[in-house]
Amino acid sequence: MNAMTNAMTNAMTNAMTKFRGWIAVLLLGFAGLVLAQGNIEIDTPAIAALKQSMQQRHAKLAPLYASGAVGLAADGNVALRDASGVPLAQRGQANALVAAENADRAALYREIARANGHPEWEADVRATFARRWIDRAQPGWWIQRDGNWVRK
Amino acid sequence: MSAFPRVAVLGAVMATASACVTINIYFPAAAAEKAADRIIEDVWQLGEGETPTIRPQPDGEAK
Known part of the structure; x- marks a missing residue:
């Protein structure tokens, strides 16, 4: 009788240990899932290079934002909204700056989506950036809201 | 006890979990x-102190 109870307890503890093992495996799996969903990867060489290029260009773009010649568009780009404030001789350069910035931005949005394994997220990434560029723009800069240009 | 079922189920669980992540x-x-x-x-060099585009000018310019 005693031996039988002993055997039963042994079997039960054995089963319990196994069960706990599965729970641990399951929890680990879910932890990985949560981590994968809550993160956006932006630390890649391509993104770093784009960031640096945009940062250098910003020194030249900042006066154009301040004067209102260039504004932050609703689509995540920058736009030459009022060239009249730019001296004729510098309009070509302003145009080139805007084009180069928009090319970098497009590459940045695409690269972020790609780096996270979801190229189809590019439009979502662009929309997120469009909102944040505008939210973080300095007072006095021009931004596009509901299709109209307004001074922040 | 054989280790095979354990390994098999572990593999199945991991495969399912990673499938959830990718799909x-x-x-x-x-x-x-x-x-x-x-x-x-x-890009805009916004520091913690919210001082955008203001860059420290190098003083002591030798001219």
């Missing part, structure tokens, strides 16, 4: 916003 996942809007802010801060 059914929505755009993580909050994380993307944070990532965007980090990049914008770098």
